[in-house]
């Protein structure tokens with residue numbers, strides 16, 4: 001699958017997680033990597049250009065930190081402007097039909113906080129419902145989120161490296177059409193699925 005990765009991070013200079021994941025993604029053949037805040041620092045999104053990008057790819061990944069149970073603001077602006085009626089949804093809007101999408105996120109809170117009995121009162125996939133419902137309306141195939149929990153301590157605890165390896169495994173499986181899409185749709189997160197994948201692309 002031709003894979004489009006949108007990074008949304010307003011302070012990439014301070015990023016410990018999303019920055020390295022974005023850099024690593026650029027080494028994966030078959031991916032196009034877009035830094036939204038670098039391209040649109042004044043939020044003036046080129047809608048036609050973004051729609052062309054979407055049409056030219058089979059999978060769209062939103063790579064971002066979780067901010068206030070959602071994404072940084074520019075990603076919302078991108079959704080509001082790019083996912084137009086007649087393009088992404090509605091009777092005439094079939095440009096995205098069947099494409100694959102998911103959120104690749106980092107969360108400050110620990111895994112345990114993202115549960116019914118935890119501090120956030122719900123799991124991550126449930127809290128990211130606006131992304132899933134938007135994907136459903138646009139007839140995209142929404143996969144479970146890929147997530148790094150406790151992101152603020154990941155580097156000092158050495159958990160960032162395993163997450164990066166899983167990320168590369170996931171991207172290579174997606175671009176090589178080796179990812180079990182139905183299993184990825186049914187899961188709560190993609191973490192266990194990604195961790196079981198080989199990091200490198202398999203020889204053709």
Ligand SMILES: Cc1cc2nc3c(=O)[nH]c(=O)nc-3n(C[C@H](O)[C@H](O)[C@H](O)COP(=O)(O)O)c2cc1C
Nearest residue numbers: 015016017018065066067068069106107108109151
């Ligand atoms: C404005 C703001 C809002 C945040 N909201 C959340 C949140 O709702 N849930 C959460 O788990 N972490 C939250 N965090 C923590 C970030 O998700 C965390 O710092 C980030 O994932 C780390 O990734 P980075 O190193 O790439 O910046 C928030 C951080 C900021 C700055």
